[in-house]
Amino acid sequence: MTFKILLTDYEFEHLQYEEEVFQESGLDIDFIKAQCKTEEEVMEKAKEADALLNQYAPISRRVIESLENTKIISRYGVGVNTIDLNAAKEKGITVANVPDYGMEEVSNHALALLLSSARKVTLLNKEVKKGNWDFKVCVPIHRFNEQTVGVLGFGRIPRRFIEKVKPLGFKTAAYDPFVSAADMAAVGVQKMDLDEIIGEADYLSIHVPLIDDTYHLINEERLKRMKSNAVIINTARGSIIDEKALSYALEKGIIAGAALDVTENEPVRIDSPLLTMDNVIITPHSAWYSEEAMVELRQKAARNIVQVLKGEKTPYALT
Numbered sequence: 166m167t168f169k170i171l172l173t174d175y176e177f178e179h180l181q182y183e184e185e186v187f188q189e190s191g192l193d194i195d196f197i198k199a200q201c202k203t204e205e206e207v208m209e210k211a212k213e214a215d216a217l218l219n220q221y222a223p224i225s226r227r228v229i230e231s232l233e234n235t236k237i238i239s240r241y242g243v244g245v246n247t248i249d250l251n252a253a254k255e256k257g258i259t260v261a262n263v264p265d266y267g268m269e270e271v272s273n274h275a276l277a278l279l280l281s282s283a284r285k286v287t288l289l290n291k292e293v294k295k296g297n298w299d300f301k302v303c304v305p306i307h308r309f310n311e312q313t314v315g316v317l318g319f320g321r322i323p324r325r326f327i328e329k330v331k332p333l334g335f336k337t338a339a340y341d342p343f344v345s346a347a348d349m350a351a352v353g354v355q356k357m358d359l360d361e362i363i364g365e366a367d368y369l370s371i372h373v374p375l376i377d378d379t380y381h382l383i384n385e386e387r388l389k390r391m392k393s394n395a396v397i398i399n400t401a402r403g404s405i406i407d408e409k410a411l412s413y414a415l416e417k418g419i420i421a422g423a424a425l426d427v428t429e430n431e432p433v434r435i436d437s438p439l440l441t442m443d444n445v446i447i448t449p450h451s452a453w454y455s456e457e458a459m460v461e462l463r464q465k466a467a468r469n470i471v472q473v474l475k476g477e478k479t480p481y482a483l484t
Contacts, residue, residue: 167193168474169234171214173201173222175241182460183218186467192474204228211235216470219247226252237261237479239469241462242453244402245483246375254484261469261481265321266462267453272325274452275370275400278424279314279330281446282396283368288443307367307394310334315357315366317382318401319344323372327354338362363390368398375402385410388419396422400452403427412438415445426452 170187172180180198187194197214201207201222208231211217217224217238224238229252237259238248245262253260281287285303292302314330316323319341327337331353338355339362346356357365369391373379383397383406391397397420399406408429414420422444428437431450439445453462469479 167195168215169195169197169213170216170218170470171197171199171211172218173199173207173211173224174220175200176220177463182463183467186464186471190471190475192471216474218466218470221247224248224253229253229256229258232256232258237470237473239466239479241466243267244374246402250484258484259473259479259482260484261466261473261479262483263462263465263469263481266465267455267458268321268325270455270458271322271400271452272329274426274448275322275326275372275398276329278398278400278426278446278448279368279370279396282398282422282424283309283312287446291443308334310336312336312367313338313365314368314370315339315362316370316372317341317359317362318372318374319349319354320372322400323370324352326370326372327352335368338365359387360390363387364392367392367394368396370398371401371405373401373405375404379405381405381407381410383407383411385413388414391420393418393421395420396424398424400426403429403431408437408439415439415442422446426450 184196187196199210201210204223204225204227207222207224207228211232213234215234215236217235219238219240224247226249229249235258238253239261240248243262243264245260248260250260285306289303313336315338316327317340319339323339331337338357339349340357340359349356385407388410411423415423424446426448427450433440433447439447469481472479
């Protein structure tokens with residue numbers, strides 16, 4: 166039996182890692198590559214596919230209801246906001262991600278954004294290159310042991326991030342309704358509710374998935390509750406923050422800064438006021454990346470498909 170696997174879209178230069186996994190599986194596989202951008206394009210290509218490998222193409226309810234043979238949708242990455250999970254579950258289709266491939270990379274990137282913000286590295290670098298040799302442009306900077314790093318979410322990545330933050334002397338706190346205070350205390354982290362951590366954190370690092378409940382979780386009202394010296398760090402998903410409200414809060418000095426690897430629109434709009442602000446650091450959704458992480462991501466996403474097509478369970482199933 167030949168299994169049809171559709172790669173809905175991709176931005177990689179080659180597909181060597183996926184092809185090796187499929188070749189080594191022992192299955193007869195027809196690997197179809199596409200560059201779908203719309204629901205209609207996915208529906209046209211995917212109707213008879215046994216499996217979908219997805220990067221950014223929309224796998225909406227409409228798409229899922231059109232699928233005739235699909236057993237699994239595997240997505241490159243942790244987030245699955247391109248896929249309608251409820252529709253897939255109703256149709257009995259397994260949805261899987263790769264939640265552990267970039268744990269070191271994302272936690273390192275969040276740490277780099279934290280340290281760059283705390284020591285105002287990018288601002289100082291910019292001023293020196295303009296000929297301004299004067300540390301006073303970065304006033305004030307405070308000792309780490311006088312400040313609190315708070316995380317929203319306490320899964321794999323924020324736990325690893327906190328492990329790297331604590332030796333630097335920061336106090337640490339976390340908000341996660343699904344993790345007990347005892348579990349947090351066991352690793353030296355104080356559990357706080359959402360309003361408390363927003364009001365207490367000097368650095369607030371976001372590590373929650375983008376779902377209906379977290380869309381614009383950080384909005385105008387919550388930004389106003391933050392400390393005036395607070396910096397918000399986001400390596401999760403852009404739409405967790407209301408970007409218009411963030412721009413306003415930064416312009417008016419309601420908070421001190423932002424360090425973002427993700428934005429509501431990607432690429433970030435060229436007319437975004439965030440691009441003109443010295444107290445904002447923006448990187449191009451690169452926190453996940455290292456050569457090693459990219460290989461791991463692609464191999465594991467392909468293995469999800471092989472396991473399900475063989476009648477096995479993938480450990481990364483979400484439905």
